[in-house]
Amino acid sequence: MDNSISLIKSMYDICDWIMRFTVINMLWMILNLPILLLVNSLDFTSLQNQYSVLIALVLLMPILFFPSTAAMFASVRQWVIHGTISPLLGSYWTYFNESYKKSFLGGIILTGVWGILIADTYYFIAENSMLLYAVIVMGVLLFTYTMNFLSVLVHYDLKLGMLLRNALLVTVGNPVLVLLITSGSILILYASFYILLFLLPIFTGVFISYLSFFLFHKMYLNVISTL
Numbered sequence: 662m663d664n665s666i667s668l669i670k671s672m673y674d675i676c677d678w679i680m681r682f683t684v685i686n687m688l689w690m691i692l693n694l695p696i697l698l699l700v701n702s703l704d705f706t707s708l709q710n711q712y713s714v715l716i717a718l719v720l721l722m723p724i725l726f727f728p729s730t731a732a733m734f735a736s737v738r739q740w741v742i743h744g745t746i747s748p749l750l751g752s753y754w755t756y757f758n759e760s761y762k763k764s765f766l767g768g769i770i771l772t773g774v775w776g777i778l779i780a781d782t783y784y785f786i787a788e789n790s791m792l793l794y795a796v797i798v799m800g801v802l803l804f805t806y807t808m809n810f811l812s813v814l815v816h817y818d819l820k821l822g823m824l825l826r827n828a829l830l831v832t833v834g835n836p837v838l839v840l841l842i843t844s845g846s847i848l849i850l851y852a853s854f855y856i857l858l859f860l861l862p863i864f865t866g867v868f869i870s871y872l873s874f875f876l877f878h879k880m881y882l883n884v885i886s887t888l
Contacts, residue, residue: 684749685736686867692729696721719772727768727811730870732757735815737871741878756815763814766821771807778803804846805839806832808873815874816881831877838880845872 690697699714699721706714735756736749778800785793810828817824832839846869853860860868 681736681740681749682867682871683863685733685753686863686865688750688753689729689733689866690862693725696726719776722772722775723765723768727771728757728761728764730866731760731764731811731814733867733870734811734874735760737867737874738812738815738878740871741875760814763821763824764811767810767814767824770825771810774803775807801843802832802839805842808842808846808869809838809877811870812874812877816877831880835880838876841876842873845869845876 696718699718703711703714732753736753739752778796781796782793782800785796806828809831810824813819813824813828813831817827819827849860849865849868849872853865
């Protein structure tokens with residue numbers, strides 16, 4: 662009898678976690694649908710129209726991508742720290758609204774930096790320059806910095822400048838964290854695109870968010886324990 666109850670509880674917990682990940686990831690995908698459609702259209706538009714698409718993407722990243730992703734990070738923060746969150750939809754929209762201003766302003770800055778890095782990448786590919794490897798390293802650091810910024814944003818109530826500064830300190834001061842977040846995210850993306858394609862719409866974004874905040878929080882607890 663006890664074994665049956667334990668099995669039912671385990672199955673319920675598994676289903677509960679699957680539902681959480683699916684609901685939040687689908688919300689995030691829906692909010693970013695304009696961005697996804699624009700990215701997909703780049704392969705089918707002329708060079709002249711591609712510039713218009715890229716401008717639209719630059720505008721939409723701070724408006725949609727960063728606020729929706731910050732809300733996703735806030736949701737997984739609750740799961741990591743408190744173990745549960747209810748209701749999912751209401752909580753997600755609350756986080757979206759509460760963090761919108763800071764995530765929007767931070768998104769403007771990060772979109773600009775990402776734009777410069779992407780432009781440099783295309784330039785050095787065309788030039789076949791050895792500096793391309795340096796740009797790739799910068800891309801890894803910027804990706805981890807972006808993830809850490811979102812983790813810091815949802816974990817601390819600080820002004821934007823302090824959030825950006827603390828995210829930089831976390832990134833530069835923790836090479837192991839950089840390695841784990843980057844390698845874990847690459848594995849998730851590889852599995853989503855090349856092995857388990859069904860993961861893409863229902864799990865990929867929230868998996869990366871959960872991994873990033875979980876590792877950030879472990880680092881945070883380790884620092885606190887040494888004080």
